Amino acid sequence: MVEVSSEELLLWIQNINKEEDRDSLYLLIDLLGGISRSEINSLKIKPQKVINMKVSLDSLSKNWKEFIQNKKPIQYLSNSCYWRDLNLEVNKHVLIPRVETEQITDIVSNLISDSTKELLITDLGTGSGAIAISLALKSSLWTVLATDIEQNAINLAGKNFKKYSNTNNLKLFCGTWWQPLKKYAGKIDIAISNPPYIPLKVYKNLPISVKNYEPQIALNGGDDGLLHIREIIKEAPKYLKKDGWLLLENHFDQAQKVKTLMLHYGFESIEIIKDLYGIGRFTIGRYK
Numbered sequence: 001m002v003e004v005s006s007e008e009l010l011l012w013i014q015n016i017n018k019e020e021d022r023d024s025l026y027l028l029i030d031l032l033g034g035i036s037r038s039e040i041n042s043l044k045i046k047p048q049k050v051i052n053m054k055v056s057l058d059s060l061s062k063n064w065k066e067f068i069q070n071k072k073p074i075q076y077l078s079n080s081c082y083w084r085d086l087n088l089e090v091n092k093h094v095l096i097p098r099v100e101t102e103q104i105t106d107i108v109s110n111l112i113s114d115s116t117k118e119l120l121i122t123d124l125g126t127g128s129g130a131i132a133i134s135l136a137l138k139s140s141l142w143t144v145l146a147t148d149i150e151q152n153a154i155n156l157a158g159k160n161f162k163k164y165s166n167t168n169n170l171k172l173f174c175g176t177w178w179q180p181l182k183k184y185a186g187k188i189d190i191a192i193s194n195p196p197y198i199p200l201k202v203y204k205n206l207p208i209s210v211k212n213y214e215p216q217i218a219l220n221g222g223d224d225g226l227l228h229i230r231e232i233i234k235e236a237p238k239y240l241k242k243d244g245w246l247l248l249e250n251h252f253d254q255a256q257k258v259k260t261l262m263l264h265y266g267f268e269s270i271e272i273i274k275d276l277y278g279i280g281r282f283t284i285g286r287y288k
C-alpha cells in the first residue's frame, strides 16, 4: 500500500489534462489505485490525511499516459474489469467483457420458470468466464459447462470463478465450440454463446484500443461475421435437449440472419431481444 493525502490525490486528478475522459480517469484510479469514484467524491467533502492506495501516483501517471498515448484499455492496464457485480481478472488472452453482454444473465434467468430444477447450461467461448460465472453463482442447482479454444482463457475463467465460489458447478473445457461436450450430447437445457461475430472488413477497421489489444480470435467472425454463429447453430441440435434453448449474442445487423439460420436448423419460438441501446443484440430459439 502507498500512503497519499487526499489533497495530493485531488490535486493529481486536477492536474491531469482536463480535456480527457473523466470516467476513464476514475476507472483507472479505481481499478489500479483501489479508490472508487464515490470515495474520491467523499474526500472532496471530508479530506483525509492518509489514504492507502494500491499504487503510487507516479504509477497512475505512467498508466494514464499508456491509456492516452497508446490507447491501451484501462482493463488491460489493471488486469481487471467490472462486469455486473463481479470484478474479474482479464489479460491479453481474453476479451474485456462488454456491458451489453451483462443482459444475457437476466435473459437466462427469465427463461427459467422453476428455480428448484437442476439444469445443464453451456457457455461456448467463455473468455474470462463472465457469463458462465454469473450463472454458476446464481444457483448451485445449475451446472455450467464452459468451453473456449484458448487454454489461457480457460485457466483465467477458472481462477475468476474460484475468487467467488468454492463450489464445483462450473466445469471448464478447452476445445472448439461443442466439441469438448460430446458426453453431454442431448442433455443440455440452455446453450449460450457470445461468439466472435465481427465481419472481417469491419474488424480490420476497429479502433486501435480494440484491434491492438483484444484477441483477434475473440472478435473476428470471418467474411460475413457469421462463421462461428453458423457452426454453433448447426451443431446445437446434437447437444440440446428437446425444448432446450439456444441464446446467441450477435452484431447489430445480424439478428434476422441468425433467426433464419435457427429456423433452418429446427428451432422454434425464435425471438430477437434488444440490448440497452435498442439494438437487436440477442437471438434466442427453442429446439423442437
Ligand SMILES: C[S@@+](CC[C@H](N)C(=O)[O-])C[C@H]1O[C@@H](n2cnc3c(N)ncnc32)[C@H](O)[C@@H]1O
Residues within 6 Å of the ligand: 094, 095, 096, 097, 098, 101, 124, 125, 126, 127, 128, 129, 130, 131, 147, 148, 149, 150, 153, 175, 176, 177, 194, 195, 196, 197, 217, 218, 219
Ligand atoms: C466475443 S468473445 C466472448 C468472451 C466472453 N464469453 C464474453 O462474453 O466476454 C469470444 C470467445 O470465443 C472464443 N473462441 C473463438 N473461437 C472459438 C472456437 N472455435 N471454439 C471455442 N471458443 C472460441 C474466444 O477465445 C473468446 O474467448
